Amino acid sequence: MKEIKSVAALASRFSMLPGVGRKTALRYAYAVIDMTEDEVEAFRTALKDVKENVRLCSVCGNFTDGDVCDICAARPKKQICVVSYPKDVTAIEKTGAFDGVYHVLHGTLSPMNNRTPDDLNIKSLMSRLDGVDEVIIATNPDVEGEATAVYLARLIKPIGVKVTRIAQGISMGSELEYADSVTLSQALGRRTAL
Numbered sequence: 001m002k003e004i005k006s007v008a009a010l011a012s013r014f015s016m017l018p019g020v021g022r023k024t025a026l027r028y029a030y031a032v033i034d035m036t037e038d039e040v041e042a043f044r045t046a047l048k049d050v051k052e053n054v055r056l057c058s059v060c061g062n063f064t065d066g067d068v069c070d071i072c073a074a075r076p077k078k079q080i081c082v083v084s085y086p087k088d089v090t091a092i093e094k095t096g097a098f099d100g101v102y103h104v105l106h107g108t109l110s111p112m113n114n115r116t117p118d119d120l121n122i123k124s125l126m127s128r129l130d131g132v133d134e135v136i137i138a139t140n141p142d143v144e145g146e147a148t149a150v151y152l153a154r155l156i157k158p159i160g161v162k163v164t165r166i167a168q169g170i171s172m173g174s175e176l177e178y179a180d181s182v183t184l185s186q187a188l189g190r191r192t193a194l
Contacts, residue, residue: 007026007029007030007033010028010029010032011025011026011028011029012025013025014028014029053065056104057069057072059072059101059124059128060072060101060102060103060104061086061103061104061105061106061121061124062086062089062102062104063086071089071093071101071102072101075099075100075101076099076100076101077100077101077128077131077132078100078131078132078133078134079098079100079101079132079133079134079135079136080100080101080102080103080125080128080129080132080134080135080136081098081100081101081102081103081135081136081138082102082103082105082125082135082136082137082138082139082152083102083103083104083105083138083139084104084105084106084107084108084139084140084145084148085104085105085106085107086104088104088138089102089104092138098136100136103121103124103125103128104121105120105121105122105125105139105148106120106121107119107120108120108139108140108144108145108147108148109144109147109148109151110144110147117151120148122152122155125152126155126156129156129159129161132161133161133162134161134162134163134164135152135156135161135162135163135164136164136165136166137149137152137153137163137164137165137166138165138166141168141186149165153165167190168183168186168187168190169183169184169186169187169188169190170183170184170187
């Protein structure tokens with residue numbers, strides 16, 4: 001069957017999104033065909049509005065539609081939770097367990113990908129530390145996340161600010177026999193008193 005160019009072009013655009021493969025992209029393209037003109041216009045308007053109105057918070061680097069995000073505007077600034085990406089802020093906020101402010105690096109250190117400290121939002125973090133009691137580093141527990149955490153700790157500790165790292169180890173509900181040795185080692189090394 002001959003491919004319809006406009007459907008293929010739309011599917012190609014959808015497949016540029018993270019986690020969207022060719023089949024899912026085609027399903028999305030066909031779903032657009034089934035939309036009414038008003039639904040397509042609303043979809044187009046939403047895309048355009050996001051691109052035009054969402055920017056980075058001038059304080060923390062999170063996404064916002066104003067100059068300063070709601071979190072930076074309203075919360076105490078004694079604790080800063082450092083994350084790699086804005087989506088990490090969303091994940092932590094869903095827990096309801098943190099009531100401080102955030103700082104988004106927009107990546108992690110990666111010599112393999114030529115990402116250096118100058119490529120990350122580190123300078124503005126350093127300028128925010130006056131009056132801060134604790135910096136919580138919440139980068140991913142992978143090689144790049146660990147390298148970034150160590151680098152930040154070396155920069156921040158000499159200033160006299162407490163630096164902590166989120167706990168890592170065995171997931172709730174998992175079984176020890178299926179845990180890899182690195183995860184098990186992390187869990188043992190970071191155990192807490194009961």
